Amino acid sequence: MTEQHPPAFEFIDLFAGIGGLRIGLESIGGECVFSSEWDKFAQQTYEAWHGERPAGDITQIDPHSVPDHDILAAGFPCQPFSIAGVSKKISLGRAHGFADVKQGNLFFALADVVRAKKPSVLLLENVKNLRSHDRGKTWEVIQETLDKLGYEVHAQIIDAAGWVPQHRERIFIVGFRRDIFSDVFPEGVPFEFPTGEGGHQLQEILEEDVDSKYTLSNKLWAYLQNYALKHKAKGNGFGFGLPALDGISRTLSARYHKDGSEILIRQGDGRNPRRLTPLEAGRLMGFPVDDPKYGIVVSDTQAYRQFGNAVVPKVASAVARQIEIVNELAADAGTDWKSTMGADEDELAAS
Numbered sequence: 001m002t003e004q005h006p007p008a009f010e011f012i013d014l015f016a017g018i019g020g021l022r023i024g025l026e027s028i029g030g031e032c033v034f035s036s037e038w039d040k041f042a043q044q045t046y047e048a049w050h051g052e053r054p055a056g057d058i059t060q061i062d063p064h065s066v067p068d069h070d071i072l073a074a075g076f077p078c079q080p081f082s083i084a085g086v087s088k089k090i091s092l093g094r095a096h097g098f099a100d101v102k103q104g105n106l107f108f109a110l111a112d113v114v115r116a117k118k119p120s121v122l123l124l125e126n127v128k129n130l131r132s133h134d135r136g137k138t139w140e141v142i143q144e145t146l147d148k149l150g151y152e153v154h155a156q157i158i159d160a161a162g163w164v165p166q167h168r169e170r171i172f173i174v175g176f177r178r179d180i181f182s183d184v185f186p187e188g189v190p191f192e193f194p195t196g197e198g199g200h201q202l203q204e205i206l207e208e209d210v211d212s213k214y215t216l217s218n219k220l221w222a223y224l225q226n227y228a229l230k231h232k233a234k235g236n237g238f239g240f241g242l243p244a245l246d247g248i249s250r251t252l253s254a255r256y257h258k259d260g261s262e263i264l265i266r267q268g269d270g271r272n273p274r275r276l277t278p279l280e281a282g283r284l285m286g287f288p289v290d291d292p293k294y295g296i297v298v299s300d301t302q303a304y305r306q307f308g309n310a311v312v313p314k315v316a317s318a319v320a321r322q323i324e325i326v327n328e329l330a331a332d333a334g335t336d337w338k339s340t341m342g343a344d345e346d347e348l349a350a351s
Helices: 020-026 040-050 083-091 106-117 133-148 218-233 278-284 300-309 313-332 345-350
Strands: 009-014 030-035 071-074 121-127 151-159 169-177
Touching: 009 020, 009 106, 020 030, 020 071, 020 121, 020 313, 030 040, 040 300, 071 106, 106 133, 121 313, 133 151, 133 169, 169 313, 278 300
Parallel strands: 009 030, 009 071, 071 121
Antiparallel strands: 121 169, 151 169
């Protein structure tokens, strides 16, 4: 019989998507004790990959019913804060950011769970534009909220190109409970964000003998070329991406299924370029999709959306390892960062 070792820590996975943050935390010995994701197709992939179907809408779940945990991980929705999302909402005359009741306020649902469960560490991810949205007011509210909840906040924009052949900048936010860590680190938690080595090439993730259905039609290819020329004449940078195979790609987006324009693959003279296949999209994001356990179980359209919205697991793993270093230092100094869940809320705010 194989000896069962207790997990290094327990965590929850909110706004889980297909589990990019989960894979990162599991890579350093963590055990997921609760997950939440409202999209039914993402739930389908998550269940196939991780063996559990996430709970649905977090706003409909009593925060106190969430299991105790050491680390709260959340890739909270980026649409209200993304450059593309904000521009679209403004053009349609819609509210955005924290004025967007449906999505923007989901950060506060996350904060309610933090307030109720007081995890030792937070690991959050969002789009690069989060810091600059609404002239910095959105970021100011987030920082102030986490500070009042008793957390020392570290944040940095990380480009996934250090780990995968894709230029993908996202902000990672790590919070440490002051009442746990301040005695050990009175001058601040010595947390450092990771730096990837880079050097990856797009050709590393490409399949051979790709189905012709991924090749752009003459009509679509002509449209994309004309669209690019029109915007170039206006001095804009809009247009398709046709990266060198020994280089890196643009950012894979959730809209990739529409025309594949941001990342097109050359196929030689006389042939139109093609989209990435879903398998290639998964590889580009650093998911272990060549492992049968992580097979694609949804349609191409849903797979593209899921990968385009996902957290790169290798980046999550690298950030998680840096958190692990801090927690080991705290443990070596005699602080049991895992035994203080459920501290008094007033205590947290005063720390």
